[in-house]
Amino acid sequence: MTKAKPKKVQNKLIVFPREQLFRYLRSGKFVALSSDWKHENLPLLIDYELIVVTEGTLFLRYMDEDFTVSAGEYLILPPSKSKRSGFKKAYCSFYWSHFTVDMKTLPARITQDEAYVYERAGCFLIPQTAPVPRLEKMVVQMKQLQDLERNNYPDITLNAAITSIVAELFGQLISEIPRNLDPIGNNQIYSDIADYIRRNISENIKIRDIADAFGYSPKYLSHLFSVVSGSSLKQFIMSQKIETASYLLTDTDKTISEIAASLGFSDMHNFSRSFKKVTGLSPTAYRNTYSKRLLYHV
Template identity: 50%
Template sequence: MNAHQLRIERPVHMELTGKFVAPSADWIHLSRYLMDYELIVMTHGTLYISGDDETYEVSQGEYLLLPPFTRQKGAKPSDCSFYWLHFSSSQNLPKLDLSRYTHVHENGRIVIPQYGTLRNPEKIVVMMKQLQDSVRGYNEQTLNDYMSTVILCELYNQLFFEKNNPGKSFKQTQLYNDILDYIKWSRHENIKVSQIASHFGYNEKYLSHLFTTVSGISLKQYILQQKMELAKYLLTDTNQNVSEISSQLGYSDPHHFMKSFKKIVGLTPTEFRNAYSKRLLFYE
């Protein structure tokens, strides 16, 4: 798989950013030559798009990073929505073939595969929304450049953090990742530690100890953090009210949800939504 090298001793230069919503199910991405990098982070549906001679199907929770001078065009109709970021770098480095390359990080440089699945897409979306709020609220180039660079560093770390931090046994890592995936897909429920232990066939105390040893936080705390990450995404990217979001996360009492959110985030749900309220929405 091809990957892109990015110099980050200095921030990248943000050109444009926004959220795109397809105006109809018949929408097809326009044809053009990119003059800068474009990062696409999918939030709904599937985008069918070609970059030079390669065609991609980019679905919710996935991303695509295309470099300058790519001939970009829609492959077929795409009923979808996504966040996008155009940026340039002070030095365009050559692509890498990840199958032949082992060092994905060096001082002042990160390597990002051209296409992939995000471990925590909601976090990236919230950061991109915060960038949009910065553009609308301040439009100060230095701030926008640094925020764009932070987004790229977060993307890199989501892809490669575990590879750069070895030391856990295969069995522990596999079980730990399985627990992460189970929590991710169960965040809409009133999920409990006992339920997770029962699902994987382990003693609750043992599973909690293993998780804390690997992650550094308790399993119960991680479940709560993941619920709040999803809550931040819903507050950022939807117009649902707090009660609707509370119910969607498995809370029977909205006040319990609001109390938990304030404890984790430091703001009430309404304060968080109002803090980053300025969105840049595109339909063309």
């Protein structure tokens, strides 16, 4: 008898109730020891699992579907009697969190065609897998969750933290396209500018550089960006640099000088001053605050 092949993934939506704290179970960071690694055959009966891949590619089979999740992408697995298992060997590194949700009579996963019904029923819906719009921010929050657990914070804090992480992902996906849509393509300009900044995050980016790249005057481009995004272009550039710095401080062993140089700051003191202005902490204090890590080699 020929064994049925796994289905091609049709990206479904994961359903979450809006007015509820989720129950945190456990979390960690996984790093494969080699490119010869493949996910073990493990059950997921009552848990949800949120996976955020930071390096390599995760090849995971679940509920008779094959998921290929690359660096910078997430995957949400709902509870089921199916076991999750690797279907291909590869090196990867990812953050993961397990939690439960009281769904009552609601389904955990639906198709795109059913979305309207469940949105009207007071649910928020997240695509099962997609790129993370602001990966660095997600990683920092997942690292902070691990730090809370390691420091024996109470259940209410951990439950609030995992709920906040899922809500953060939802917010990122919703706000990726600015709200005040217009018929003349300003939102595409916003997206293109944001992509340009992220691609050139290691440079000392000036508004004039961006304006020259897109063929606008600096004054007009700044005004256009503020109208569409609600914040100034200068603030957005700095927020992206600080977000990346937060990720590098918590997820790498780079020195503060190396991080400052990699983000286009003139020197470490300028970087430290800017970082503290935005976060309220010096880079060293920020790193020390979230220095603990739950690392798993499976």
